[in-house]
Amino acid sequence: xxxxxxxxxxxxxxxxxxxxxxxxxxxxxxxxxxxxxxxxxxxxxxxxxxxxxxxxxxxxxxxxxxxxxxxxxxxxxxxxxxxxxxxxxxxxxxxxxxxxxxxxxxxxxxxxxxxxxxxxxxxxxxxxxxxxxxxxxxxxxxxxxxxxxxxxxxxxxxxxxxxxxxxxxxxxxxxxxxxxxxxxxxxxxxxxxxxxxxxxxxxxxxxxxxxxxxxxxxxxxxxxxxxxxxxxxxxxxxxxxxxxxxxxxxxxxxxxxxxxxxxxxxxxxxxxxxxxxxxxxxxxxxxxxxxxxxxxxxxxxxxxxxxxxxxxxxxxxxxxxxxxxxxxxxxxxxxxxxxxxxxxxxxxxxxxxxxxxxxxxxxxxxxxxxxxxxxxxxxxxxxxxxxxxxxxxxxxxxxxxxxxxxxxxxxx
Numbered sequence: 367x368x369x370x371x372x373x374x375x376x377x378x379x380x381x382x383x384x385x386x387x388x389x390x391x392x393x394x395x396x397x398x399x400x401x402x403x404x405x406x407x408x409x410x411x412x413x414x415x416x417x418x419x420x421x422x423x424x425x426x427x428x429x430x431x432x433x434x435x436x437x438x439x440x441x442x443x444x445x446x447x448x449x450x451x452x453x454x455x456x457x458x459x460x461x462x463x464x465x466x467x468x469x470x471x472x473x474x475x476x477x478x479x480x481x482x483x484x485x486x487x488x489x490x491x492x493x494x495x496x497x498x499x500x501x502x503x504x505x506x507x508x509x510x511x512x513x514x515x516x517x518x519x520x521x522x523x524x525x526x527x528x529x530x531x532x533x534x535x536x537x538x539x540x541x542x543x544x545x546x547x548x549x550x551x552x553x554x555x556x557x558x559x560x561x562x563x564x565x566x567x568x569x570x571x572x573x574x575x576x577x578x579x580x581x582x583x584x585x586x587x588x589x590x591x592x593x594x595x596x597x598x599x600x601x602x603x604x605x606x607x608x609x610x611x612x613x614x615x616x617x618x619x620x621x622x623x624x625x626x627x628x629x630x631x632x633x634x635x636x637x638x639x640x641x642x643x644x645x646x647x648x649x650x651x652x653x654x655x656x657x658x659x660x661x662x663x664x665x666x667x668x669x670x671x672x673x674x675x676x677x678x679x680x681x682x683x684x685x686x687x688x689x690x691x692x693x694x695x696x697x698x699x700x701x702x703x704x705x706x707x708x709x710x711x712x713x714x715x716x717x718x719x720x721x722x723x724x725x726x727x728x729x730x731x732x733x734x735x736x737x738x739x740x741x742x743x744x745x746x747x748x749x750x751x752x753x754x755x756x757x758x759x760x761x762x763x764x765x766x767x768x769x770x771x772x773x774x775x776x777x778x
Contacts, residue, residue, distance in 0.1 A: 368419040370410040371578060372537040372588050373627040377408035377419060378638075380645040381570075386682045387706035388426065388574060389675035396709035405572060405683070407645070413587045413627040414637030416561060416579040418572070421535050427575055428488050428506070441736055442602030442610070443470070446555065447477050449598065449612060450524065453553055458523035461485060461515075461547060463507050464530035468495030485515075508536075512543035522547050526555040529608070531585075532576045538624070541592030548615045554594055558585065560601055560609035565640045567758040568651045568767055569606070571680035581640075583633050585611055591627040593617035603735045606676075607759060654766035655684045659730075662752075663689040666726030671745070671753070673700055673712050677732025680756045681708050690730070694718045715745075729753040735760055 368377040385402040393400060408419040450460075456478045462470050465484030474482050484502040486492035492504045505511050525547050534540045544554060561579035563569050572579075580588075582599060589596060594613040602608050629637065662668050668686075670677060670693040681687060687708035694713055695701065701714045713721075731753050733741055738760060754764045 368408055370413060370415060370627075371417050371535055372415050372584070373410060373413045373591070374538070375410055375412035375626070377417070378411055379406070379419070380409050380416070380641055381407040381648055383407065383570065383572065383648075383683050386574070386679065388422070389678040389682075389706065391706050392673075392700060392703040392712070393706055393709075394703060396704045396711065398704065398706075398709075400706045402707065403574060405574060407572070409638060409641040410584075411638070412629070412634070413584055414581070414629050414634050414641075415584040415587075415627075416565075416641050418574070418577050421577045422574055424533070424535070427533075440469070440604060442604050442608070443473055445600075445602070446557075446610060447473055450474075450553070450555070451477065453612070454524055457481065459483075459520075460524040460526065461522045463525060463527040463544075464533075465492070465495055465500070465502060467491040468498050468500050468502075470526065470528060471495065471500050472498070507540065507543050509539050509543045509546065512546045516546060521549040522552060523549060524553040524555065528555070528557040529559070529605070531556055531588075532558050532578045532580065535577050537578065537588060537627075541588060542619055542621065542624070545593045545615065545619045550615055550618070552615045554589075554613045554615065555610070556585065556589075556613070557608055557610045559605065560607040562640075563607045563758055565644045568644075568647060569758050570648055570651070570683055571676045571757070572683075573675045573679060575675070580609065581637065582609060582611070583629060583637060584627075585609065587627040587629050589613050591625045593619050603759070605734050605736075606757065607735075651766060652684055655764060656686065656689075658764055658766050659684075659686050659689045662728035666728065667691045667721070667724070668728050668730065669694060669718070669722070670710065670730045670732050671695075671741075672732035673705060674732060674734075676734075676757055677730075678705050678708075680732070681705065681710065692718065692721065693732075727752070730764075731755040731760070731762065732757060738762075 383405040385404050387400040387402050403422050404420045406419045409416050459481040462484045465471055465486045471482050471484055484495055484500055486502055487506040492502045495502045558580045562581055595616045596611050596613045598612040600610055668690050670690050673693050673695040690710050692711045692713055700712050703712050755762050
């Protein structure tokens with residue numbers, strides 16, 4: 367029996383999306399053998415959290431990390447810095463957990479914060495942050511690490527973790543660690559993908575690194591169980607839709623009698639109804655996507671524009687490998703390689719141009735919403751050709767989505 371990462375309650379099996387490779391492990395040959403892992407999804411019957419029931423060993427991801435953050439556009443980050451400015455003095459001590467290559471630390475430094483430190487387990491990204499002059503503890507956070515940090519440096523005024531909590535399998539130990547790190551009334555900043563995008567928007571392109579799929583309600587249950595009270599929250603268009611919650615520490619934890627995350631009956635019913643509906647509609651949605659892409663493949667070439675983890679998993683989970691001729695990506699480290707399992711070749715725009723003139727082209731747009739408008743304005747292929755996005759929210763999703771989750775459904 368699988369139990370919940372957040373509260374130890376029983377999980378209900380929801381969906382088996384099949385066996386798939388690690389999305390960002392590109393190959394050197396189209397038929398290269400890659401290891402695949404089960405992608406099974408469960409829902410908690412006490413706290414409502416949706417999660418992967420057989421997560422991959424995190425050591426396969428986080429020794430050297432394939433996704434540094436500095437290249438990403440983060441249009442929402444100025445709002446977060448301004449929020450912290452309104453809550454804390456510049457002399458306050460901030461620990462950025464999962465600081466990656468120091469992107470958020472640089473924003474804080476530019477805004478006048480001096481007492482800022484990172485914690486990051488991946489070697490390549492943490493070393494980049496250190497090269498920029500930041501102090502970074504090269505460790506993963508757990509309770510023993512938190513205990514040692516507080517003994518060595520004292521407690522912190524603010525702890526931030528942006529796009530981190532969704533990766534954590536042991537949420538109870540992690541929540542206890544956050545409580546220990548923070549001073550009473552200290553500020554906790556959490557940013558996670560908002561999984562209402564998945565539940566409402568027929569988004570089944572889950573990412574194997576994301577173990578937990580939070581909604582405001584399930585994240586709130588986690589916070590309350592670990593001594594935090596939310597004081598502000600908002601959503602932003604970033605890597606889909608991200609949910610930012612600012613919370614204050616209001617209680618020390620009694621580790622001999624820890625509270626378990628849970629939801630009131632009506633809120634829990636809403637969560638379970640939502641994840642049941644999402645699971646029930648998977649097969650029908652997958653069939654509609656396959657039929658639509660097959661129609662375009664019969665008329666010419668289908669190409670994927672943008673090879674990220676979500677778009678790669680969309681191709682594999684939807685079973686589209688045989689219908690996509692090639693992919694285009696402007697990152698040199700991805701070019702002249704192949705997408706895992708599907709074997710789809712990845713070309714630069716220049717390399718793809720002659721092939722694009724051979725027949726009618728339908729482009730699957732595999733970039734996140736915050737980059738979509740700029741790409742549509744600058745790409746001749748996308749400006750002049752037929753295209754549709756495979757990553758909600760978007761204003762140009764495949765017809766298989768209907769009107770379920772266009773950009774108009776997003777509010778910041």
